[in-house]
Amino acid sequence: MNETERRFHRAMVDIYxxxxxxxxxxxxxxxxxxxxxxxxxxxxxxxxxxQISDGFEFLRSHGRLDLTVEAHVLKEEFAELFTDEDRERAQGRLDLLR
Known part of the structure; x- marks a missing residue:
């Protein structure tokens, strides 16, 4: 696991x-x-x-899309971990459910 992946893992724990x-x-x-x-x-x-996760729905309904996995996938600091397709999927899900 490289440093960026460790930081991303920590960010996922921080979401929780x-x-x-x-x-x-x-x-x-x-x-x-x-x-x-x-x-x-x-x-x-x-x-x-x-399927959209229950957690995503909960965060959306409480105005906290910033805490979604999708929002973290789009962060520049984690760009090396994700493909263009991953980022498009994340952006599409956020746009669809705003």
Missing amino acids: QTAKRDLSYPANRFIQMVSDRGGLAAAKQLLWSD
């Missing part, structure tokens, strides 16, 4: 902690997936799932 602290949302399945697979693999699995 912030949602729990600020929104009282315990995203237990999300943090378990991140713990089991790592932040990058978990993000790609969620990103390419045909």
Whole structure:
């Protein structure tokens, strides 16, 4: 795991902690997936799932799209971890559900 991937993993853990602290949302399945697979693999699995996750819906309904995996995929600091297709998928999902 390179430094960027470690930072991304930490960002995925931070999503969980912030949602729990600020929104009282315990995203237990999300943090378990991140713990089991790592932040990058978990993000790609969620990103390419045909189903929108309950967590994404919760964050959207509470005006916190900034805490979504999709928003983190689009951050410049993590660009090397994702393909153009990954970023298009993330942007498309955010645009569709705004």
